Amino acid sequence: MKHTLSILVENKPGVLTRVAGLFARRGFNIESLAVGLSEDPRLSRITIVIDGDEHPVDQVTKQLHKLINVLKIRDLDPGGQVSAELLLVRVAGEGEKRTEALQIAEIFNAKIVDVDRRQLTLRVVGTNDKLEALLELLQPLGVLEVVRTGTVALGRGRGG
């Protein structure tokens, strides 16, 4: 099962290296990682998605807790979190393909952020599943380039 860890860290140089380095050293694989400032400019929040079947999440969080700059870790309950990821995708879009791409974009509430005669770039925000579904539909049209931010998530109700 996938686990989403929300990690509150001190906003200091090298902290991301420590977190990422720990994953590498202990042999834990990261599925996605997103980092940015939190509500407090002295703190950053890292969202990491890992495969819990592959590594005991308990061991991952305990090792993370040992990092001096890590303040708080929450293993977000899948039902008790709101999460989103941003994706930019450039697809081939000439003629009929363009119409189809636009239709798909509309269904997924994606914005066209760049367009020329041959291709267009969509921007979409959603859960991991939604983005996967979008990419699958776009695949036959010709996906030229994809970039994703990785999931960011917060616990519902109380802070994370």
Added chain:
Amino acid sequence: MTPDKRMKGSRALVAALEDEGCDVIFGFPGGVAIPFYDALYDAKGLRHVLVRHEQGAAHAADGYARATGKVGVCTATSGPGATNLVTGIATAYLDSTPLVAITWQVRSDLIGTDAFQEADITGITLPIVKHSYLVKDTADLARTVHEAFHIASTGRQGPVVIDIPVDIAHGEIAYHRQETLDLPGYKPTVRGHIKQIRAAARAINEAERPVLYLGGGVISADAAPEIFKLAELRKLPVATTLMALGAFPETHELSMGMLGMHGTVTANYAVHECDLLINMGARFDDRVTGKLKAFAPHAKVIHADVDPAEIGKNVAPLIPIVGDVKHVAGALCKELEGLEWSPERTQAWLGRIAERKKEYPLHYEDPEDGKLAPQFVIQEIDRVTGHDAVICTDVGQHQMWATQWYTYIRPRQFISSGGLGTMGFGLPAAIGAKIGRPDATVIDISGDGGFQMTMQELATAMSDDVPVVVAILNNGYLGMVRQWQDLFWNKRYSFTNVEVQPDFKLLAEAFGAVGLRATEKDEIEPALREAISCGKPAVIDFRTSAEENVYPMVPAGQEITEMIGGSPKRGRKS
């Protein structure tokens, strides 16, 4: 220090170290370290010991820390100076010893330009430190030192690196000791949860075949008195790891000696048969457990450790307790005192253990090649020093014999690289230990291989007048690897013969130290007595049997029952 006195960063660093109670620093100067060395030149309360290689500085600081319980401090210049510390930092990390390593860095504006003697030491050491700092502002210097000492010496202890660009040492600040630390993410749990402690006490009380399994955490927490009381309260047979030798007196009837790969038959079989395994500050290391699935197969497990990440890492305990062993063992004693218990409960178990001790003592025979039995040399060291010396070791066969044949009766008496297994650790660690405990007899039991890795530190011992004794068990082989080649690789002794070697007696004399040699049994004691009493660093070249093996031995990754050489007849499976 007078508060708020303006001074250079380098002087403030010295002041901060002194304020932390640091009285000795092991180091080696270099270009960007000069401002700090200039401040050290007239530091009154801070002794600097000039080593001959930076690795020696890290090991000496580590040995000092292990012998005294205080934080050990070492320093090196940028680039190669700093990278030479790496082995020593990793050694301290694997054995959780409190070490602060101060490295000097090129000027802030040159960082990242591949400047002369530049190395990203905080990057290089990232996986082997408890924490590290790259100081970017002179104003942060003192606080960084205080935080580093706090982190190194609390919770699960470990090494902290402080990397300081040279311009930070030149900057001026108003130094004052900062009492408050800014470590919002660092709050080690010291006190064990009372519910868990009560559950553990009940389990101990009900056990019929308990074993107390002690790790290095007992020593770093200074918990030996509490552990002693706990063992006596419920007559718990005690097995110690290599890191815990001395945590419980081996002269006590409950002591079973060391467990693990080269542990005693009694300790290993007791763990195999016990119904309750009480782990205090150990980490179920592979050298202890062998094949994990077959380890302590009948036991409920209690695991107390100050590091929550150790609990459940290798073995899932029935009763986990996160906390400092001193507190946990103390609280367990209190709970147990309130419970009724009859010695009959464990009588049969203790009887079986006593029998096994008698039936399967550690054992060796006189070597066929007529040379000294290495085990006998260590027995003689034990006898001559009356179980009272501080023993440091290198890594390999001599190290295992030192665990088996010396009798450890108190904590901080055995200093050895357990986790990383660092050859070359012994001599510099002994120098550090002797400086920390000048009244103790400090003996480095080494091999001819390991000694040659850091033997230049004899010059340090000479120039700083540190009278350590080096006892080389000289068999002309890299003995432990040769033993594995003997047992598991068809006696193909690939590159383990090191009989072409310096004359260690003359070598010692070349350094100005006392050089001695013993080839006959009756030469051992006089050589030891002279080395211990001469008041100078001394090296004794003990000519020991070339192909002696360490037994008993549980081959790597195997079950305890696969032990080789456990029975009185050597080589037979027991």
